[in-house]
Amino acid sequence: MEVFNPLSARETAVKDRLVQALKKSKADYADVRFEIADANAISYRGEEIETMNSSRFMGGIARACTKGGWGIATFDDAQKMPHAVEEACACAALVGREKTELAEVEIVDAVAPARLERDFRGVPLDDKLALIAKYNDLILKADPAIATSWVFFTDAFRTVHFASSRGAYFMEERPRVILSASAVARSGSLVQRTHHSVSSARTYDVVLGLEEEVEATAKRAVALLDAPPCEGGVHTVILDQKLAGVFAHEAFGHLSEADFLYENPKMRDLMHCGREMGAKGLNILDDGSAPDLLGSVVFDDEGTRTHKTHLIKDGVLVNHLHSLETAAKMGEPPTGNARAIDRTYPPIVRMTNTYIDPGQATFEDLIGSVDKGIYACDMQGGQTMMEMFTFSAAYGYRIENGKVADLIRDITLTGNVFETLHNIDGFANDFEVHQTGGGCGKGGQSPLPVTFGSPHIRIRNVVLGGT
Ligand SMILES: [Zn+2]
Known part of the structure; x- marks a missing residue:
């Protein structure tokens, strides 16, 4: 990821909001983190679709430190940010008994946009579901000894804004896409599990074309049924x-x-x-x-x-x-x-x-x-x-x-x-x-x-x- 300056108009507006909220601080130190996250999760267990979720979350957390004591307060509505700062400060004042000690670092003021090669947000949910179903099928059909499967996909795009009472501010986009495929093979009372997973902060393509790996994972679970245990x-x-x-x-x-x-x-x-x-x-x-x-x-x-x-x-x-x-x-x-x-x-x-x-x-x-x-x-x-x-x-x-x-x-x-x-x-x-x-x-x-x-x-x- 690269860091660019100056801020866009939208980022400036969010930054102002965080900076204004921090003016409520009476603590030795305070910070606010505000996040917007869009996420999808799809999973198959055996023949069944287990999870199919699409969600958007927004909210944040304020922290304050007074005399070495920390207070935190979360909020789910940006309007409540100043109140959360006050609450965090009040909590910190109640527990602080010593000295606030925090290391000095560069005071950052920057944004770090994601550098996506292929954005998973542009891929229809149907396509993602079909892909997971295909991998799940490959596992279930790999061998009669396969007892069950679990294929899990998730993607999330998080935009995190942060400001501190020291004057620091950053906005960072944190994308991720994850796919995990597990196979369970059984012979009598002997059960063997294998898995293969991939993930990326850069591209949706990481979850494509995994047919060979997924099949090999299922076949390895079956092969392990006949493999001798390790000698101690x-x-x-x-x-x-x-x-x-x-x-x-x-x-x-x-x-x-x-x-x-x-x-x-x-x-x-x-x-x-x-x-x-x-x-x-x-x-x-x-x-x-x-x-x-x-x-x-x-x-x-x-x-x-x-x-x-x-x-x-x-x-x-x-x-x-x-x-x-x-x-x-x-x-x-x-x-x-x-x-x-x-x-x-x-x-x-x-x-x-x-x-x-x-x-x-x-x-x-x-x-x-x-x-x-x-x-x-x-x-x-x-x-x-x-x-x-x-x-x-x-x-x-x-x-x-x-x-x-x-x-x-x-x-x-x-x-x-x-x-x-x-x-x-x-x-x-x-x-x-x-x-x-x-x-x-x-x-x-x-x-x-x-x-x-x-x-x-x-x-x-x-x-x-x-x-
Ligand atoms: Zn760990």
Whole structure:
């Protein structure tokens, strides 16, 4: 997205409204975010249409901070914006007992229009429904062992206006289109699920022409019924780009979020800047400014311009992710990671596009280096508890004598993230970003659009659950 100035007449009118409302503030700091969103959702489950929604939402939220205490008030009518500012200020005054500490950032005054290649708003709902029905049919007819399907489509075009009592203003258009296709295959009591999803902040075309991928997804669910389960034990594992990217986000990225660290002295100590986290080749970054990705925003929801932040650089922890408040409290630079899922929530510290940098090796080099191991692909589900994680790969393969061998199912990776990061010792040159559309959840705010990126990576001594 590009940022243009000056504002159009319409934007100027909305900006004036926000600026006028903020004049009601008696707090140390206040901001208002106002959003208009148009969204569609269509889904099929099995033979049936499950969802068919078209909606328009309008509304916003005012925040105020007095003596370190926050107040918020939401509104669904732009007329009530000044009143919401007053309410937020009154709440903040009731809870504030300390000192308002917010980091200094560039005061922005800009608009960031969407750069859509093919606008999904111009596509009739009937066409979208027919497309979803076609993919759903492909799954159901792929094999007699297919028990059911779930195909979900959503598009949303959000226009977000923001102003703060510091004089900041931005308008940003945030489009997204997501399609996810899942297949469930059954044989007796054995059930196997697979999924394929795509998304884009740039074009509707991303959901077209997926027939081959959707069919392959259904066939993989069926093939997994005959695949043996993964043998438990300690193995060398090659992670594909999707699973490695999700690992970076879930197991490590969430620990980098400074609101969590600020409240947790033990983790703050474990996550101190300067700590050696892994091999020299290990680089993990978060970049909200990457163009046109689902997790990209030009400004976060406090008006901070996003940028690329190294979390781990050459194996060393160098930054945390911050809002204005956590940056001030921890004495570190703000990173533009205060995000809210929509107009009804205040921003909290969140990731954007989180990824592991590529290395020099080829995929064949990594696989060829393993006599006996596991090639684990895609994410099925997972849990993290502080530094401990458990992830299930969607599917995988045995590696035998440096070659990819049989398909296997039920691959569960368990470990301590700090030990595991140290055990990553191979980075391929085949970096990919996965715009899976799978959103991130935190603090009751889900799904937030994010992306994951990584090359294939090799990890030594991974504990795998299984038979
Ligand atoms: Zn997450």
